[in-house]
Amino acid sequence: MPQRPLGAQISHMLKARGVDVIFGIPGVHNVEMYRGIEEAGITHILARHEQGAGFMADGYARATGKAGVAYVITGPGLCNTMTPLGQAYSDGVPVLAISSCLDETSATRGQLHQMLDQAGAARTVCEWSEEARSASAAYHLIDRAFTEFATARPRSKHIQVPIALAGSLADDAPSILPRPAKPQPPQTQLTQAITMILAAQKPIFVFGGGAVAGADVVGNLLCMTGAASFTTYAGRGVVPVGAPLDFGSTLARSDSAAVFAQADLVIAVGTELAEVDLWRSDLGHNCPMIRVDLDPSVLVQGKADDLLIQGDAEAFLRALAISIPARVDNRDPCWDADVVTSARARWRAETDAERPGIVPICDALKDALPEETMFFSDMTQFAYVAKEIWDMPKPAHWHHPFGFGTLGYALPAAIGGKIGGGDQPVVAIAGDYGFQYTLQELGVAVELGLSLPIILWDNGKLKEIEDSMVRSQIAPNAVVARNPDFCKLAEAYGAASARPANLAELSEVMKKALAQRGPTLVHVTPEILGG
Structure with missing residues (x-):
């Protein structure tokens, strides 16, 4: 050329x-x-x-x-x-x-x-x-x-x-060269990991976002090992919904540390176990840990009796799923399913008490939306509740600005997600304050005719910051800002808008928004529960 x-x-x-x-x-x-x-x-x-x-x-x-x-x-x-x-x-x-x-x-x-x-x-x-x-x-x-x-x-x-x-x-760019594969877990360490898992009396898995690609084998793997499980927020959907020994995405519950204190082996797969996963300094375990991650900087956090494996989490899970059945049939559960169910119910109630009124809205949305819906959420109390109580039927279908924690993420990220996903249902969830960081991107969604419901959770303030100030015995300050009429603002861009008066209307609005061409701003306030 x-x-x-x-x-x-x-x-x-x-x-x-x-x-x-x-x-x-x-x-x-x-x-x-x-x-x-x-x-x-x-x-x-x-x-x-x-x-x-x-x-x-x-x-x-x-x-x-x-x-x-x-x-x-x-x-x-x-x-x-x-x-x-x-x-x-x-x-x-x-x-x-x-x-x-x-x-x-x-x-x-x-x-x-x-x-x-x-x-x-x-x-x-x-x-x-x-x-x-x-x-x-x-x-x-x-x-x-x-x-x-x-x-x-x-x-x-x-x-x-x-x-x-x-x-x-x-000149032209060079031809594409073959790319090397991701690092594979060493066979000797795989053998050691399998031996440790089968010898454990109360093993517990923690699945992070790095485990998403191996999600299809996780359900059988948990049955074969009798292990309990947690997921990080990024790992939601890796464990099948309804798994009897799954504690869900509840690592941040402070007394989840007591669960880990009972374990005799923790297997952390594809997770940093970062501050934003735990909100405490450690899991609470007093036992060895098998830790699998691509990133060597994660593995330097291990202890002397841990097994630290640098390699692809998907390859690790698939190797376990192949090797363990050759050694043992499904094991009896190592944990009490009733204890797991009780803990999850207690933590759900705590979540509802901490940020009242959001749990029933999440339940209504979950029932109204298709299982394949992909979500992009912002830093907002609505998302903080949903991340703990909304079990995802598919992995990698709820995306959130976890670590950096920036406001303004949901709308533009959902636009990118919808462009990439095509006909797949996509929903954005933003708070009234963070939405205004990037609301101008509504113009892009209108211009492209994207079927994109945007749930705007409007509690009229920076409620999470206000709550933090109150807990710190600081008089709330700079947490209330004058909001525009969000529906009129959306309509000015050429988007549709709706203010559902109750949960039944919310369900109908969401179904309509997914079916029509162009974005729909769905303005939701705490008053929806009284409608």
């Missing part, structure tokens, strides 16, 4: 690597990146803000398992997308941001969009951030990103391309 400007070559390279959609905003600095998008057969989604573009790429990646790609400009464009990049890093989401950058900054000042260290700024929220100073370097960095997405824990990456280089002629 004849040479083409590097920006066009990059678009063709991305298409060859499986990229069908790019989210972004063009500007004078990155305009050359847009030269080849349509020619390459890639769809570009115009966000209303670079933060929205980053969250859309994140949602697309979570919904599809493919990399989400965002194009942003020098300086403020990259800065605006650093929050989504930080979220993707925290949650292990494959997001690649490609930005323009100034050709030279050391001897010139006062340039448009100039930063002191643009690549360094992005490096604070990405796994890595590098500048491509030649076409071959750009190609190498892109292939490096996609290889790492496929073989290691996926985290956000940033590549910046100098303005002049993006417009310069370049």
Whole structure:
């Protein structure tokens, strides 16, 4: 092929690597990146803000398992997308941001969009951030990103391309090379793990988001071992709904530590056991742990008698599912199912008491929505309750800004998820305050005609912060802000809106919203329970 400007070559390279959609905003600095998008057969989604573009790429990646790609400009464009990049890093989401950058900054000042260290700024929220100073370097960095997405824990990456280089002629990108497989658990450690599990009298599994790909064998594995289980919030859906010894996504309940104190073996699969999973310093166990993770930094947290396995969680679970039946038939339950049921009922009641009125709304929504519905939630009390009491029938179907914990995630991420999921039902859940961080992305959903219900939980304040202040004996301050008429605001963008008066109306509104073309803002307040 004849040479083409590097920006066009990059678009063709991305298409060859499986990229069908790019989210972004063009500007004078990155305009050359847009030269080849349509020619390459890639769809570009115009966000209303670079933060929205980053969250859309994140949602697309979570919904599809493919990399989400965002194009942003020098300086403020990259800065605006650093929050989504930080979220993707925290949650292990494959997001690649490609930005323009100034050709030279050391001897010139006062340039448009100039930063002191643009690549360094992005490096604070990405796994890595590098500048491509030649076409071959750009190609190498892109292939490096996609290889790492496929073989290691996926985290956000940033590549910046100098303005002049993006417009310069370049040869075609190299052919796609075979990618190595994810690290497999060593056979000796697998054998040791199986021996430990079968010798345990009260084993308990903890499944994280890294275990999602092996979810289809988990139900049988629990029956074969007689083990109890917990999931992290990201691991919801890995354990089949109704499993009799499943404690659910209730690790954050303080007295779940007493459950782990009874165990004689913990098997933690694909989870960091992070602060946002536990909200305490440790699980509470006094026994050995088998810990399986791709990320070696997670494994350094082990104790002397632990078995620490660096490898793919899916491969580990499938190996157990093959090897354990060869040694033993289904074991009798190692835990008392009645105790598990009682604990879950108690914790559900505690959740309802802590944030009253949300549990029955969750129950109504769960009954009204198809099992395959995918959710994208924001930092809001509604989501905090749902994450504990709403059992998911499928894994990787509820996405939340867990680690970084940013507001404004739900709407743009749901847009990206809906674009990636096609006909699959997708629902966004946001609070009245966080929704206003990125509400302008409603325009994208309207423009694309996305069937997207947006549940807006409006309690008229930053209720979680108010509750925290009260618990700390601080007079609530700066927790109430004047809200707009959200329904009129949605209609101004061209979206539909509804204010259901009761739970029965809410169910009907949701069914209608999923069936119609275009987004629907569903305004829900605590008063819905009195309707």
